[in-house]
Amino acid sequence: VPPAPDQITVAVDANGADQGPGEVAKAAAEAAASGVRVRVFGPRDELGDAPEGVEFIDAPVSVAKMPNPTRAVRSTPEASIVQAATDVAEGRSHALVCGGSTGAALAAGLLHIRRSPGIHRPALALPLPLPAGTVLLLDCGANTEARPEHLVQFAYMGSAFSRAVLGVENPKVALLSNGEEPERGTDLVVNAHRELADRTGLNFIGNVEGTTLTEAVADVVVADGFSGNLALKLLEGGVSMMLGALRDAAVSSPRAKVGALLMRPAVYGIRDQLDPERTAGAYLLGLRRPLVVFHGRFSQRGIAEAIRVAQRAVVEHVIERTSQALEAAGAMRDGGDAAAATSNVSP
Amino acid sequence: VPPAPDQITVAVDANGADQGPGEVAKAAAEAAASGVRVRVFGPRDELGDAPEGVEFIDAPVSVAKMPNPTRAVRSTPEASIVQAATDVAEGRSHALVCGGSTGAALAAGLLHIRRSPGIHRPALALPLPLPAGTVLLLDCGANTEARPEHLVQFAYMGSAFSRAVLGVENPKVALLSNGEEPERGTDLVVNAHRELADRTGLNFIGNVEGTTLTEAVADVVVADGFSGNLALKLLEGGVSMMLGALRDAAVSSPRAKVGALLMRPAVYGIRDQLDPERTAGAYLLGLRRPLVVFHGRFSQRGIAEAIRVAQRAVVEHVIERTSQALEAAGAMRDGGDAAAATSNVSP
Numbered sequence: 024v025p026p027a028p029d030q031i032t033v034a035v036d037a038n039g040a041d042q043g044p045g046e047v048a049k050a051a052a053e054a055a056a057s058g059v060r061v062r063v064f065g066p067r068d069e070l071g072d073a074p075e076g077v078e079f080i081d082a083p084v085s086v087a088k089m090p091n092p093t094r095a096v097r098s099t100p101e102a103s104i105v106q107a108a109t110d111v112a113e114g115r116s117h118a119l120v121c122g123g124s125t126g127a128a129l130a131a132g133l134l135h136i137r138r139s140p141g142i143h144r145p146a147l148a149l150p151l152p153l154p155a156g157t158v159l160l161l162d163c164g165a166n167t168e169a170r171p172e173h174l175v176q177f178a179y180m181g182s183a184f185s186r187a188v189l190g191v192e193n194p195k196v197a198l199l200s201n202g203e204e205p206e207r208g209t210d211l212v213v214n215a216h217r218e219l220a221d222r223t224g225l226n227f228i229g230n231v232e233g234t235t236l237t238e239a240v241a242d243v244v245v246a247d248g249f250s251g252n253l254a255l256k257l258l259e260g261g262v263s264m265m266l267g268a269l270r271d272a273a274v275s276s277p278r279a280k281v282g283a284l285l286m287r288p289a290v291y292g293i294r295d296q297l298d299p300e301r302t303a304g305a306y307l308l309g310l311r312r313p314l315v316v317f318h319g320r321f322s323q324r325g326i327a328e329a330i331r332v333a334q335r336a337v338v339e340h341v342i343e344r345t346s347q348a349l350e351a352a353g354a355m356r357d358g359g360d361a362a363a364a365t366s367n368v369s370p
Numbered sequence: 371v372p373p374a375p376d377q378i379t380v381a382v383d384a385n386g387a388d389q390g391p392g393e394v395a396k397a398a399a400e401a402a403a404s405g406v407r408v409r410v411f412g413p414r415d416e417l418g419d420a421p422e423g424v425e426f427i428d429a430p431v432s433v434a435k436m437p438n439p440t441r442a443v444r445s446t447p448e449a450s451i452v453q454a455a456t457d458v459a460e461g462r463s464h465a466l467v468c469g470g471s472t473g474a475a476l477a478a479g480l481l482h483i484r485r486s487p488g489i490h491r492p493a494l495a496l497p498l499p500l501p502a503g504t505v506l507l508l509d510c511g512a513n514t515e516a517r518p519e520h521l522v523q524f525a526y527m528g529s530a531f532s533r534a535v536l537g538v539e540n541p542k543v544a545l546l547s548n549g550e551e552p553e554r555g556t557d558l559v560v561n562a563h564r565e566l567a568d569r570t571g572l573n574f575i576g577n578v579e580g581t582t583l584t585e586a587v588a589d590v591v592v593a594d595g596f597s598g599n600l601a602l603k604l605l606e607g608g609v610s611m612m613l614g615a616l617r618d619a620a621v622s623s624p625r626a627k628v629g630a631l632l633m634r635p636a637v638y639g640i641r642d643q644l645d646p647e648r649t650a651g652a653y654l655l656g657l658r659r660p661l662v663v664f665h666g667r668f669s670q671r672g673i674a675e676a677i678r679v680a681q682r683a684v685v686e687h688v689i690e691r692t693s694q695a696l697e698a699a700g701a702m703r704d705g706g707d708a709a710a711a712t713s714n715v716s717p
Contacts, residue, residue: 154614167548168556232603233604237608238607250600255580257608264502272636
């Protein structure tokens with residue numbers, strides 16, 4: 024029996040925000056005010072007084088300050104991110120929120136929360152808030168290389184998440200490739216395309232290119248982690264290049280300066296539309312419990328949204344719905360995962 | 371002995387422009403007026419009268435109108451693009467310019483002009499005219515998959531071209547990856563990185579991501595054809611998304627409308643800066659003679675520039691300089707290419 028929404032507890036690592044643990048404490052208070060229970064792991068003396076619905080657990084050791092955060096997760100059981108992940112693994116919390124290094128989040132998730140049975144590999148999914156609509160891109164870099172069966176699972180994982188958490192009715196799912204035709208792409212993409220075209224329970228619309236991705240013709244775009252990360256960074260680079268060119272254009276003449284002043288609210292609208300803080304961060308899909316990774320740059324608003332989204336993922340049974348969809352489509356990993364099957368994770 | 375600049379002849383396929391053979395004929399006249407000899411292959415009756423320095427050769431059959439232009443090149447010897455490529459192969463012209471399908475251009479180049487000795491594979495190189503500087507991206511899609519030795523050759527091919535044709539003194543060359551560190555990327559990228567770090571005669575600066583690519587930290591960015599094409603399309607998509615959002619913002623309120631009117635010249639400046647027509651098109655590097663592929667959308671101006679650039683590639687000995695650089699670096703294909711070595715190509 025799943026917990027009632029107001030009984031859902033989210034474990035939060037306070038050490039991953041650029042603005043420090045105090046910002047995370049404020050975000051936890053904001054989320055708690057809207058009905059989430061939060062357990063914050065960080066340096067007790069920097070967190071202040073715990074507000075209603077929030078518990079502070081003293082965990083001053085931060086992997087964020089270590090040279091290799093990913094490796095540090097393995098060797099530092101007292102680190103706040105490991106403490107928070109263990110809290111989820113042992114059932115005291117239902118979901119994990121951490122910030123900064125996605126490598127550290129991935130390591131903590133894999134080691135302590137562990138893969139969901141039947142899942143080959145977790146994937147990092149990022150909702151891109153584009154003017155034409157939100158596009159969930161996965162994998163954005165959890166795995167560098169992939170096999171066709173991984174992309175097939177990513178498609179189901181992304182579709183279930185888009186439906187459950189982003190509220191898209193029948194998400195259109197596409198593969199990222201260098202052409203729309205089914206025969207375009209690397210062997211990986213061509214084979215994944217063939218497999219996806221044959222599967223049920225998925226609204227697979229074929230391939231998208233970068234130009235159609237930005238037009239949001241698909242709700243979910245699937246790629247291996249290398250290509251997905253390239254795509255994400257190119258899009259970020261392109262947007263920031265255009266905003267920079269626009270800033271330069273705005274001071275290029277007295278006439279342009281006046282024009283820029285008048286257009287400012289409208290241009291701020293574009294910038295706000297594209298602001299990643301609006302969409303709470305990235306999601307590590309394919310684990311036994313929801314894991315949300317907020318960007319280190321995020322302020323209170325974005326971190327609070329990450330906590331609320333983690334709660335929503337529990338309420339909406341994202342993980343159970345993903346497993347059911349994979350099972351029904353016959354896309355589960357053969358034999359499941361022996362280690363996972365004997366796991367003591369059972370909140 | 372190379373021909374004098376005003377003796378250089380460029381063969382042009384007139385059937386690849388969306389605006390029709392007449393537009394190509396006008397471009398040929400414009401290029402001829404600046405001192406290039408041009409041989410135009412197309413439907414004689416649509417080309418008008420041949421101006422000074424231009425020859426029209428009747429070749430009415432167009433692969434552009436066939437369902438699969440790439441395959442049509444193999445089976446249609448009378449096609450204008452095949453006629454033009456043969457003109458180069460047989461030494462009547464020194465370089466080829468065609469438009470529209472890069473697949474057809476690649477097929478015509480490989481079959482008739484053929485690979486330069488010691489080259490594994492040709493690569494499609496595109497200069498991106500970004501606000502921070504021009505970045506030559508290759509391979510943009512001539513090959514979907516690649517091996518590390520291909521990327522190594524692409525680096526030398528791009529560097530030689532950037533130096534000879536784009537006039538960059540000591541081009542900074544980078545690999546496109548999902549992180550700056552040498553150990554980031556697929557096996558392909560990591561291995562190519564290791565090989566490039568050890569080679570001489572190249573200003574190799576390491577990896578770039580999408581965000582640093584757009585800041586033009588490198589003059590030449592090397593990728594396999596799948597990743598390069600993804601990057602190109604994402605950047606195109608991002609730019610057109612921003613211009614679209616800006617158009618919407620410009621009509622979002624009476625105040626913004628006035629502002630947009632005042633800012634219009636400055637915003638047109640951005641658009642013109644990014645206009646691909648300025649940089650003449652894509653270059654198929656690694657063949658025995660220069661091949662420039664203009665975008666089907668191009669008008670007279672862009673096509674004329676493509677012809678002038680093809681001439682410049684001959685004047686500047688791009689192909690010889692590439693071979694010398696590869697030879698000096700020990701990056702030639704083992705044993706060269708027997709078929710190529712006995713070729714009758716010798717203008």
